[in-house]
Amino acid sequence: MDKYDVVVIGAGPGGYVAAIRAGQLGLKVACVDRWRDGAGKPALGGTCLNVGCIPSKALLDSSLHYHNLTHLLPAHGIRIDGAGVDIPTMQKRKDKVTRILKTGIEGLFKKNKVTWFPGQAAFLARDRLRVCPALGDRGKDSKENREFEVAADNVIIATGSAPMRLSAVPVDNERIVDSTGALNFAAVPERLGIIGAGVIGLELGSVWNRLGAKVVLLEAADRFLPETDREVAKEAERVFTKQGLDIRLGASVDSATVSGEEKPVVGVGYEAGGERQSMEVDRLVVACGRTPVTAGLALENAGLATDERGRIPVDGNCRTGVDGVYAIGDVVRGPMLAHKASEEGMAVAERIAGQAPPLGYETIPWVIYTHPEIAWVGRTEESLQADGIRFRKGRFPLRALGRAHGSGETEGFIKILGDAETDRILGAHLFGNHASELIAEVVVAMEFSASTEDLARIVHAHPTLSEGIHEAALAVAGRAIHF
Structure with missing residues (x-):
């Protein structure tokens, strides 16, 4: 042995x-x-x-390229007629x-x-x-x-x-699938239902929504993304809804049945707002946690x-x-x-x-790879208020940045929280393009117990999205320059 x-x-x-x-x-x-x-x-x-992480990001990038081709690039003077989606090649x-x-x-x-x-x-x-x-x-x-x-x-x-399973929703890996199955569709479903509007549900929903599916997310919680900053969640829900995601909160799914032979569909039953609801989709994804x-x-x-x-x-x-x-x-x-x-x-x-x-568990960053992305580290306003910790906050909208306008990606904002007495950075919350990359600067700063003033005194290249970190840090003391 x-x-x-x-x-x-x-x-x-x-x-x-x-x-x-x-x-x-x-x-x-x-x-x-x-x-x-x-x-x-x-x-x-x-x-x-x-x-998980890697194949989902590959599909997120592929689908974003297609979305930009059809929605963003025409404003840049770039037009490609007859653009289409080749799912087998993407897979x-x-x-x-x-x-x-x-x-x-x-x-x-x-x-x-x-x-x-x-x-x-x-x-x-x-x-x-x-x-x-x-x-x-x-x-x-x-x-x-x-x-x-x-x-x-x-x-x-x-x-x-x-993947967590629901007893009322039997996964058959054909019409009703888990997150693994949702990464391997051979074609874009016309109607896609997703149980769970958390990280996994939103990322998978974003992929297939961009590629042409009508996506409905059924979330049992009454609040969208309850683990995130409330302001970020509210803005993200608005933007994602505008993109075409149908997000239904307080929706508790209790049945899912496949019917039909030539063109099978999934009948989904759920309770929402005290009323019985139902819908039919071509595919149903169970993404309610792990x-x-x-x-x-x-x-x-x-x-x-x-x-x-x-x-x-x-x-x-x-x-x-x-x-x-x-x-x-x-x-x-x-x-x-x-x-x-x-x-x-x-x-x-x-x-x-x-x-x-x-x-250092206090400085672990979180990211949701939607578009715009969501990223955060440290405490939220709600948790600080609940613990009676006094803080100051600086908020800066990305639409005030030259680089954001240059790229045509102006949605979102950056928020930084600092201790009211020591000015030590307590948390940061980002909603915007490349938030997954920008959050690293704040993570490093927090790991070294930096203050918001430390961030405010660091020179950031212009024009960059990272200037949003600089401006949000300045905003903690009420002295943001560009907003």
Whole structure:
């Protein structure tokens, strides 16, 4: 039985990063992952790379190019007659992007001497695992596909999450699909229903809306994007509705039935405003959240258990209650974000190697890749008010920036919150073009405990969208120049 310093279970953005970092630190590392692609072949990268972050962004970019071609470029004096959508080519490009990156991770594993075991890992004891290989071309009786055991001084659980299912809405992967299915449509549905108007629902809805589908989002919450800044959510709802997304709040779906043979449709039933409602769509996407994956791990053999939400309890350093066993990413507390998982993975690897890295959860950025994009970090006005923390805010509209007008992208604004006494930056909320890139400046500033005055004193290139950060920081003290 081979023994390793670290065995990582899961090769998503948390697991593969943890394995690579441990390898960089000179540890003997193995990574066990059960993911298989559409062809049944083992694949690294987890949900994020295979059916999440990366393929969705590929489609978002492709669909945005088409939208700009038909809606934005004519104002620039660019006209292309007869422009159309080729979904098969778009899907091939998406798959190529993921394939390139998966191959890249394989190369990084080899470079850092990480042993990759495709298959399911299960605890036999705290420091011992059974690996059931993913069946390969040689069949279940080949030597390569027999079960085996490995020993580990340390184990990092990074098994991620899976789409949440609704008992009243059975996913058949034909007419009723989850987020994975919605990334693989072979044609644009005429009418698309999406259960959930959160991050996943909005991004998928944006893709197919731009390509010509009539999209209806059914959201059970009474408030749009309740986790975001209220002002951002209100403006985003207005803009997305203007783009053609039909967002129905307070809509609780309780039935979905497929009917019809020649042209099947999905009948959706829901309650909204105390009244019974129904609609018919060609495809229905269930995008109502995700749930941690721990099935098959035999956690009890390691003395572990999950909480009421299916998560593995950990402390601030991702340590479970069992010595030498760690858990990171979507399977533990906190936001289900790929970059949060990656940072936890690096921190745990370094801790195992004897270092003491900090984990800064207060400065984790959030992004919704709609267009315009939504990005934020730190506290909201509502949370500060609830805690009785006095603050000042600076708000600056992007329409006051020359670069925004030059590109024809003037929707949105930037808001920065500073402590009323110390001026330390408490949060930032962006709605606008390239918000996902702009938020990084504020994240860095907050990580170094900067004040809004620090941001206000930094020279920003002109003309750029980053000037909006500068102006919002100036606005905290009431001295924005261009608004």
